[in-house]
Amino acid sequence: MAKLRNVHSVEDIRAIAHKRLPRAVNDFIEGGAEDEVTISRNRSGFENIHIVPNILTDVSVRSITTTILGTKVSSPIVLSPVGLASLAHPMGEVAAAQAAGKMGIISTVSSSSSWNLEEIASxxxxTKWFQLYIWRDRELTAEIVERARAAGYTALVLTVDVPISARRERDLRNGFTxxxxxRVSQSGDLLKHFGWFYAQxxxxLAGHKMSMGNxxxxxxxxxxxxxxxxxxxxxxxxxxxxHDVEWLKSIWNGPLVIKGVMTASDAKRTVASGADAVWISNHGGRQxxxxxxxxxxxxxIVRAVxxxxxxxxxxxxRRGGDIVKAIALGxxxxxxxxxxxxxxxANGKVGVENIIKILQVEMDATMALMGRPTLESLDASAVRILNEVGK
Ligand SMILES: Cc1cc2nc3c(=O)[nH]c(=O)nc-3n(C[C@H](O)[C@H](O)[C@H](O)COP(=O)(O)O)c2cc1C
Structure with missing residues (x-):
């Protein structure tokens, strides 16, 4: 695929993706549960944090490198697990993991990946982490944990915010499956996105059937x-x-991350369970x-942990500045x-590299402009959180 031209932000690449994908796939990716209120809050949450700049600070030497669960990385950015990534591009999770590896960051592979976990690992x-659900069938769950270990995943990420699958109304309306x-009524839209259809x-025909590979x-x-x-x-x-987290610990003795924590008390419980990391998430507003x-x-949560x-x-x-704000807050x-x-x-593996690069460049620029040249120099004094009335 040719390189993308004139893309300077995540939003630029999002616009290209929107043009390439059929409506039902765009809806699957962009959509959330019910009124999608939490999706917009996730953005306004970052907007309501202001950056506090320091002037006349030497920022000639800067770094965004760090260590995450013992792995040295080029930046504190990790790919979240997303199921069915082949809907965006046939190479899906394979391309994403390759891009992350090339860019020196960690990727997390979803239980519901379209390629199977061994194909992605090899x-x-x-460095790759594996995201797990504890399925009704514990034998199947234990089998998948064993496969993840054998394939070389270095940490397990247990997602806990899906006791049931939420109602995503866009998918229901589109009959997403x-x-x-x-449907016949969607054929016109498919034809308009012939490039996507042809690639799929x-x-x-080459043998990679659209399904959940695991x-x-x-x-x-x-x-x-x-x-x-x-x-x-x-x-x-x-x-x-x-209790099931205890059971999981009894069959997996490597690093464990719990994803879907949203309160201080659950964060304390997560630490008490012996997990190595608390992953704050509302599933991108999808649950x-x-x-x-x-x-x-x-x-x-930082105070509680x-x-x-x-x-x-x-x-x-969506911006390097968002990452800077989160790091400043702990x-x-x-x-x-x-x-x-x-x-x-927008562009397969290279498109993922573009996204990571854009966020890294934005982080570096934000830190230079605010007078905080390293991640260690960021603390809560670097931001100001607005209250609910926006003051
Ligand atoms: C299309 C899609 C599929 C997802 N699938 C999974 C999944 O299989 N497991 C999981 O733990 N999270 C899943 N997530 C949630 C993401 O891991 C992550 O929490 C969320 O996307 C972060 O929000 P953002 O999209 O605004 O960056 C999915 C998200 C999207 C958009």
């Missing part, structure tokens, strides 16, 4: 691939509790609509979800 040498079964068709008819008792989404949605277990922006709860675990945050990160890293799907849709 496609790049960068996996594998996609477009070529990939299917599940097979054998391991989930699926009679037909056409029922994939229904079968996997049925695997979410609404009964999981902290419980109406919860706060993740960055709004960050200061409380008291340095006993690393703290990560995702939801609405996060160790920021995760991105939709932005790299835009990169994938």
């Amino acid at each position: 496609s790049s040498s960068g 996996i594998p996609p079964r477009p 068709l070529k990939s299917e 599940f097979t008819p054998g391991n989930v008792g699926m009679r037909s691939r056409l029922k994939m989404l229904e079968v996997v949605n049925d695997l979410f277990d609404p009964s999981i509790t902290w 419980l609509d109406g919860v706060s922006a993740s960055v709004t709860v960050l200061p409380d 008291r340095g006993k675990a690393e703290i990560y945050i995702d939801g609405g990160v 996060a160790n890293a920021c995760m991105i979800g939709r932005p790299y799907l835009y990169g994938l849709a």
